[in-house]
Amino acid sequence: MKQQFLVKSLLFAALILSASSCKAVEPENPQPQPVTYTLCNANATAEVQQLWAVLTSQFEKKAMSGVVANIDWNTREAENVYQWTGRYPALNVFDFINIHASRDVNKQGWLDYSDLTPVIDWFNAGGVVGCMWHWQVPANNGTNWTCSPGTEKEQTSFDASKVNDPSSDEYKRMVKDIDQVAGYLKKMQKLGIPVIWRPLHEAAGNTYDFKGGKAWFWWGAQGAEVYKQLWRFMYDRMVNYHKLNNLIWVWTSQVGDDIWYPGDDVVDVVGRDNYYALQYPLMKEYKALKEMYPNKLITLAECGNGDDVDMSLWSKIWEEGSRWSWFMPWYDYNYNNGTSDEHQFAGKQWWLDAFGTGLVIDRTEMQKLLAK
């Protein structure tokens, strides 16, 4: 007991001394140290480094505009924005959601990811290429494909923890799928195309939103530790095994889910997907993420009108204090196939407002920034 008291007393004294010595050297108006944003892959290609330099130099000054493909492998939404505003967004994100139906692996398939034409055309026009992956696996009924975990017929019991069991069917499926996607990304690398790569998104689902909340994708269904193992497995397979050095790795936070964060060494950008995209809560989330991940770019990786509210105008979002690196409203299938007259997530007026701020980078401006 006595010895413990002595140790505590010494510690307390050291703390006082250390605090007072810190105070003595503290400048009156401390200047924030400039943050260095570093890519996690030291072997990143020159094209990635060039894109990274633009993204980091523009961060908190301007936002890069982005759209996502209409489901999978096209630039349909970018054309919408062009029709509404006369300007193309800078970023087009493609989705590997339907790789099981790609004709290079499935003769009955309805699309062909091995045909890079949409990506090449977009890149050659000056656009930034992004890829995400709604990683579908066989559903429990054996016929459907899904990301949704569960025991229902159209859900999947696919167990992500089998990433640690090379003898399991799940492990083999994961390797096979990652290798297939890596093949497409490798083709892009050979063509000099850097890719903003956002896999395994929204892993925590609504675990932290309310009691009883849970992951809504299978890659989050086994919890944070398994998820991080899966992320690192994918990173290792793609970067170290396949030598993919053309990727900027984006992890998507559900806010308050730091224990799911895979780590600074395997993440370049922290994203947030938000469909309650009002200026005030967005500002709070941006600041929370910035504080939690001060050395990472912070991006609004998905956004749009939600069930409850319409997304705030970009001018309001920016005015409130959000400084997202880029934004990406979701696609509207009904609008794109002509069965709806108004875009469900972000329509003409929203885009006109966004470009009207003068603080949003379009494809033409991005081309100039990359050329510098």
Added chain:
Amino acid sequence: MKRIGLIYIALLLAVSASGVERTILLGPKTIGRAWKDNIVLEPRHFMDAHAGDIVTVYNDNAKRTAQGAFQNPKTWQGVAPEYGYFGINGPFRMVLTEDILAIAREHGVAIGGHDYRIIQVTLSDAADYQETMVWNGPSVVMKDDWSANAEIPASSLASLRVGDGLRLHVSKVKAGAAAKLMDFTWNVIDPSVDGVPVGENGYTWYIYDDAPLLKLALAGTGGNVAMRIGGTGYKLDGIGIVRQVGEVSEDYSQAQRAPKEYVLQPGELFHGEKVYPLDWSGYMKLTAAPFQESTENDVLVISYTIDPQAKAAGITPQMSFRSPKTWGELTGAAEPIPYLLDGTDVVYMFDAVALDEVKTRGLVLAGVGFTLTKIELISAQ
């Protein structure tokens, strides 16, 4: 005279055989976005109804992506799988079954969905609709992979008219069964029939414009395939054309009235009638959207009328302001702070915690023993 009398009796018999379509609800009732709105048809309308009778919802202002639903107000599930959700391209209908009647007589039936407005709801006898079978197979089993389809020849559909319904007679229905109605080119014939749920009683598609009929006509006549019916999880056994033949009653005396709808004026967050019953089940959720630029100078002014039965029931009418996330007190206090109601407007001022919460998530107005009539957001400046 004798001859005229016989004709009169014959006419009466004809009318009584085909029945009368009675109005059970008068709108308008707006069913807005995101499945938030509904109106419950009262149980009394179904006490004398029979299986086979038909509820029709006449509507307008439907967006092209609008969906309707007939739901059990207790569980908010569809009263049958095929009524959980469906596209809207004109009036939509529900055929009552014994199972649905049991729900309707106990709880009523909620009409919900999104992006349309209910004008009027009617109840018709089964005899008001006559069906003619036009295709009797051979039956086609719709496989899990949606690859099967039944080819319906033009001759079977030749008598189809605008206003008619095309009823699918089905069997071996599995959970998640759905139908897709296509023209002869394999394109969906109307956006409202692209993967519609199919229940034990099949599915009936009512046609309200010429476009689908023109597509059918393009296939030619006779044995040419005019329509392909596909889907998953059911067996298609037959197709009938359903036509309405009944009379329409203009007696609205028994009709339920939808609550009066108001156009919101600037600053109004709600204007209408929202009952807070004596069982504490009433609440209203407000999103954070109207509060985005609010400051501590803003106040909420809430108008209401007190339920005259509250006192007799020993209940003190009151309301409280809650967080939508936790349902706890909006100010963060440990217990909800009740505002006891005496008939005068409630003026709610935000402290810093409450202001942050309404700007982040909105609020829930909970309470008992009153009818909410208006909520206004006013700047005290």
